[in-house]
Amino acid sequence: MGWVRGEAARARHRERDAIFASAAGHPRHLLDSVRRGLIVVILIAITPIASASMLQGVLQLRRATEEAQHRLLQGAIAGAGSQQNVIASAENVLQALKNVQDVRNGGDECVATLYGATLSLPFASNIALLSADGIVLCSALSPVGTDVSQRPWWLAASKAKAFVLSGRIVSPITRGEVIAGTLPLFGTSGAFEGALSVAIDAGWLDNLLKREAPLTDGVAAVLTAGGAQLVSNAPAISARLFASQNLANYVGQLGETRDDAGRSWSFAVARLDRHELLVAFAQPTDQLFQWTAFHVAVSFILPIFMLAFTIVAIWLATDRMVLQWLLYLRRVTAVYAQGHYGFRPSRMDLAPSEFRVLGNAIEDMASAIRERDGKLREGLAEKTALVREIHHRIKNSLQVVVSLLSLYGSGVRGEEDRRRFDHLRMRVNTLAVVHRILYEANEGSEVRSRELLRELAALLEVAVDRNVLIVVDAEDLALPTDLAVPLALLLTEVVLILADGEAGSPTHMAIRGMEETGMLVLRIDISATLSEELGETRAPLAHGFARQLGGTITTTVTPSGSQVEVRFPPRVKRG
Template sequence: MRQRDVVEAWRKERATIFASALGHPRNLLDSVRRRLILVILIAIMPIASACMLQGVLQLRRTSEETQARLVQSAIAAAGSVQNVFAAAENVLQALKNANDVRNADADCQATLSGANLSVLFSTNISLFGSDGVLRCSALTPNDNVVSDRSWWRESVQAKDFTLSSRMVSPITRNEILIGTLPLFSASGAFDGALSIGINGLWLDNLLKREMAPTAGIISLLDATGREIASNASVASRRMFAGRDLSSYTDHLGEAADDKGTVWSFAVAPLERHGLMVAIARPKDELFRWTTLHVMISFVLPVVMVIFTLVAIWLATDRIVLQWLLYMRRVTAVYAQGHYGFRPTRMHQAPSEFRVLGHAIEDMALAVRERDGKLRESLAEKTGLVREIHHRIKNSLQVVVSLLSLYGSSVPQGEDRRRFEQLRVRVNTLAVVHRIFYEASEGSEVRVRELLREMAVLLEGAADRNVTVVVEADDALTLPTDFAVPLALMVTEIIMTLARHDATSPARLTLDGAIEGGTFILTLTSSEPSDGRLGKADLAHGFASQLGGTVEDVDGENGAVVTVSFPARKAGGERSHAGR
């Protein structure tokens, strides 16, 4: 628990390194750590961007290479199927030159049957007239007229060997493709056509031998996108049915099977018959390493930035901030006046901070020497000022003694009373300078002490029984330049209120306070003033010198005199003080 408290205290102290008015960040970038982070980020951003761009280019290049490989594989796999179509066309080309077939004589069926048996993928070979009526066939069909069939209409309009879409044979009940070769007379007129049934399952098996369905899906499709042959018919229809495959000849496509596996496929047109071949392979297998490389290209810059930020953060703490914090502690010790402190840990700091630490240490030594000289000079000047106050006090006491000596020869009456008042005023100045001489703080005087000295002096100088009570706060102080006019003003007010012609005892109370920057002195007398504090009285003059006013109010229990003037601390300027 103790170790935890030490760590928490260190964290709080570290967090307040910029908490002062001078060190508090003024904006987001007003920090060594943040500026370093910004500079390093700007420096490594081109490298990180280059790595990411390289990953994007690699992905694009790999996609193009994969498409090229798939297309080549598809064309190679479809080559055997194209060979089948070429073989079927060659068979028909050979048969059209046979006279017994061309003339549909008695040997036509035998010739067609022999050709049909010799071709492994053939299901039937037939000869049709120009009107679409069967003239000769290797197998006996159920329907002798095909003029209404779509594949026949296409062959009539074609000039070369054509292939139909995949259909069910009415004879064998197997899926077949019908290859048709149109026949023309010597004059160039359409004279019928030879057709051959190509076994669709045989084509599918041929593609399966070229590529296993688990390795990939390859399909042969016509221009409309209808499947002609495939090594995985169900999956092929799932992927390619309803797609415009002609739009994928220049880039890879993607499709998902029933299990949710994503496949990438490429499409390439074949040279003849308007056919297209499409090949698909699982995307994970094609781009496994490419995805890893691209991820590394993107993740590596991010990791590099994160490690850089962490390194800067820790390095700033260990190399910069901890020494700033240490020097802040050192300067705080020097600020408390402990100039003899030596920063013993600075030898572990980097050279720049060692130079700064030595400079701070030299500055502290210089401040220590100058502080010593200033203290000596201040002590000397304070001694001189105290000596001046002592001599002034002695001189004023000599004057008071002379006034007492010469005043004793003055007859009793008004002149004698004025002579005594003069002696009291001079004695007041002597008392003030004695207080200055005895004061421990040379720039301030305690108001309670000053008023009590005035009370003792005035009680002894009065011609009657006068009691002066001081109730001012003991902690109340005023600058020394306020003491003389304040003491003389109090002397004038008390001598005015304590009438010499009265015989009953008098009681006066002095109370002082500072309210809202104004010093208020209240004198309460047991006797009314009867307007004796006129505007021409000396009390008003001394109050004006202090920048204040004097107000007296007579009540049932006596007079209340209120003196108010602006207060200030020692060394400050008075707001309305008169000169």
């Protein structure tokens, strides 16, 4: 059963394809189709919705980017707040110490004062007083007289006008990494007199940053304006993320970088209020935009899916709700076109209401046509009967005329008069044969060419005086009744003329009827050679009948005798 249904469905599809592949069903332009028109209209209708959804996705992505940047900046500032406090505390201590006279002059209490200040700062490992030449004059831990004049951090600090921080350096005292914070000292004249320097434990700052900004929240780092990393909660990762970046260019915008594993990180950069420091905070991009990417993808994919689903739905719906019933109505009209007006489209009871109305209208039209066809058939049958009766009566009348001509012709004495009298009788007899064929024809409006030629050949073969053998080899063509009479009379005239030749030997005639290049051709081959062609002078009646047919008569000499050819159109043109 399933196989049968499948075959029926495939047959319907083939029929539908054949209909739409035909000239009448082939769309003339894009919208010349119910299915295509519906698809275009629905697509135009849902395009604003799809565009709004995509625009919403773009706005959501922009908003998510701004929120991510704000979140990273907040994380960076929060993580670096304690660092800024530590650096500010170190600067404040040095500002206070520069006002202590013993410290400023490097007196006897200098070492004790600096040592006490170092102990009061949990992040400081040493505080020292340096001369203008970079010589340690007084220190909490480092030996006096140490020369630091060639160290990079001192060269930078000696040129500064305010508190300055160095990069991460290794302390010769603690053997650990420290950050040197240096405060230049100037005399009343403005000359550089030395500096106070505090060694800030970099490891202590790293641990402080780890507590303030755990690695699970992201990677945070404090860097100098030149990009040197001072503090980080993950020094190895932050060095890889920020080493090749000019972070000053990312202040106020979202940046992106990759780690050694190729993982994408998004970061934000902010400036600290003092000391020209930058703080950067980074998080994995997939973690930062975990749901944003999904929502944006949905905003773009959903309209595309909606458009595709709409096209498929309209395609199937039009096939199921429209084209199926159009094909069924076409089959119904094909049945009606074959004359089966009693057929009732019962399947239309399952169709939508609009198609049911159309089906009922077609059924009513078929009933009206059946009634009118019945009346037309009755009228045609009556007319045909009358026409056949007319042909029958004409044939009987002509037979009476032939009998009278035969009766009175026997009394004609002259040979020439008798021959003309016989020709007249033969012409009338030809008309009687034609009307008899018309009477016996199934279709009153046409006769068969083969039957007409054979009947005439039999009549002429017996009627002519000479020993004539006529053979007919004609195609079975349908001739209108208005061609039958002039054609029969034309053939009679030609055969009579050809049979009246000078030769006394038996004459063979072959009559062929055919259709060539849209013309009807009557070709008569005669075994004898004609003394002259059948022109207007020799065969005036034959040419008159040819003109009545709308054709011409030509005569040619053949190796075996002569040939007469009559060509005329299938229908006579009326002026």
